[in-house]
Amino acid sequence: MSKVTVVNxxxxxxxxxxxxxxxxxxxxxxIQTQFHCREGFCGACRCKLVSGKVDYQQEPLAFVRKGEILLCCATPLEDIEIDIPKF
Structure with a gap:
């Protein structure tokens, strides 16, 4: 089991x-997050991956910068720390 820590x-x-x-x-x-499509198309659930590694069940179609992940299609491979944008 991986530990998920949410910054702040x-x-x-x-x-x-x-x-x-x-x-x-x-x-x-x-834990509230932004989202829309739930399938990696829109990028609304984008957040910062502070530490750790994730895997994608499906490769997201939305643009994802280095150090970012899409919550809707990612699962942790190890303990992770994420920073979810405020809305």
């Missing part, structure tokens, strides 16, 4: 391997 919160959670992606996992744990 007191949240440090164990990622459930039965969750399909980080977006679903965060929603389950009542």
């Amino acid at each position: 919160t007191d949240q440090s959670l164990e990622f459930d391997s039965d969750q399909p992606n980080l977006l679903t996992f965060l929603e389950k744990n009542k």
Whole structure:
């Protein structure tokens, strides 16, 4: 199990391997994020990956810069720290 730490919160959670992606996992744990398409097209769920590595079940079509991830199609490969934009 990987630990997911959200910057600027007191949240440090164990990622459930039965969750399909980080977006679903965060929603389950009542952590608000921006999202729209849920399929890697729009990039609305983009956030900063502060540390760690993720894997994509499907390669996102939205542009993703180095150091960013799309929550809707990523799962952690190890302990990660993410910075979710405020909205």
